[in-house]
Amino acid sequence: MLTDAPVAPAGLFGFINPSGLYDPTANGYSHVAVIRLPARVIHIAGQGGETADGALSPRFEAQVAQALDNLSLALASAGATLADVAKLTVLVVDHDQDRLGILSDQIGRRWPLGRAPTCTLIPVPRLALEGMLFEIEATAYTG
Template identity: 40%
Template sequence: MQRQAVNPSDWSVKLGYNQAELIGGMTRQFICSGQTSVDDAGNLRHEGDMRAQIGLALDNLETVVKGAGMTLANVIRLGIYATDVDAALQNFDLLGARFGGHDVAPPMTLLGVTRLALPGMLFEIEATAAD
């Protein structure tokens, strides 16, 4: 798979993501449902703690992606949902560290929502990956 960043200006790169990417040579596409701050039994963890919820959601995303034989380097699109956009943005360094470690900055959308699936859930991240 080849990735070509498309950034008419660099404002998004400074925030850790590309405005778009041109993907070529792809053989498989992986679509992952929203990953949240739940344990292996589906129980919410870190209620009320945005930073901890983002960290566990990213752990869960990475685990699911690995299950397809891929890594976070294969992620080509993120959809992010947060009950508090400002709190999520204050903790986006976690995304930068996780994806930057793979030298990728996938295009993403962050949406503020009134609630997520479980009471106390603050953050959800879905992904599309390819190889």
């Protein structure tokens, strides 16, 4: 959804997808996040697709789902939710259009249309753990 005004401008932050730029909503992100200060800033370190016991699925889709679950748990520990996230950084091993589709679908399930945070996707050759295909870090803001 292209808009030159912040979506949900009454809250702590809003998202803008300016006219004149590519509409990123189908890919699950926004171009601009506007934060109203003062706010509590929460940085979440990169979360991978491993479970609490260290198990890591070989499937990309399963790793993305688990990493997003892990992100939700980390945010909750700081009193935040996915709705408080303004910025994501995503690392994807062997990135391609199929993986982008999986990621976009998973993000679309967790953030309502027009409320997806800003996001930078970085294709990488390898991540920290053997078999790790996906990692996501976040910055969230709460009042």
